[in-house]
Structures are given as structure tokens and as C-alpha cells.
Amino acid sequence: MADVATYMAALNKTYRSERGRKDMRDDFQRKLQLQQPVRGQSSQPPAKRPFQGPPKGPTPQGSHQQRPQGQQRPQQ
Structure with missing residues (x-):
């Protein structure tokens, strides 16, 4: 906006800038x-x-029983 030669040029730049913002x-x-x-x-x-x-509560039959950590499943 600093490169204006006349008041009218400054006014036009300001108008275009405000219009763009709107x-x-x-x-x-x-x-x-x-x-x-x-x-x-x-x-x-x-x-x-x-x-x-x-x-x-009680575990229904057929579901998996929880083992304490560190114990492995028995080998078959």
C-alpha cells in the first residue's frame, strides 16, 4: 500500500483490499x-x-479359563 502516487490510487487499493476480505x-x-x-x-x-x-462371576462352560501370568499352556 506504500507505492501509491495519488490519493485516488490509494483509495482504489484500499477498496479492492476490503472487498477481497469481505x-x-x-x-x-x-x-x-x-x-x-x-x-x-x-x-x-x-x-x-x-x-x-x-x-x-462364574465362567460358563466352554469358555476359556484365565491362567495366572507366567504359566504356559500345557503341551499336547
């Missing part, structure tokens, strides 16, 4: 509106459930 702001607002989720839909993925750990 156009960029309008484009940004338009893009935001396009990204808004449809009513009833969330823009975030569903939350993950926290890990609950293994079920407590």
Missing part, C-alpha cells in the same frame, strides 16, 4: 453453512463406550 469472509460463512449437520444428526462420531473388563 469476499473471503462470505465464502467462509457459506462453507460453514454447508458443513452444518442435518437436524437429528451429529457432526461428531458416536462416543466409544469405556472398557468394562471381563465379566465377573
Whole structure:
């Protein structure tokens, strides 16, 4: 903006600069509106459930029994 010879040239540069900023702001607002989720839909993925750990209580037959750490499975 420092290279202006006349007041009119400075005014024109300022106008073009402000117009460009307004156009960029309008484009940004338009893009935001396009990204808004449809009513009833969330823009975030569903939350993950926290890990609950293994079920407590007696183990049903046929499922794997837990071994203490350090013990190996018997060889067959």
C-alpha cells in the first residue's frame, strides 16, 4: 500500500483490499453453512463406550479359563 502516487490510487487499493476480505469472509460463512449437520444428526462420531473388563462371576462352560501370568499352556 506504500507505492501509491495519488490519493485516488490509494483509495482504489484500499477498496479492492476490503472487498477481497469481505469476499473471503462470505465464502467462509457459506462453507460453514454447508458443513452444518442435518437436524437429528451429529457432526461428531458416536462416543466409544469405556472398557468394562471381563465379566465377573462364574465362567460358563466352554469358555476359556484365565491362567495366572507366567504359566504356559500345557503341551499336547
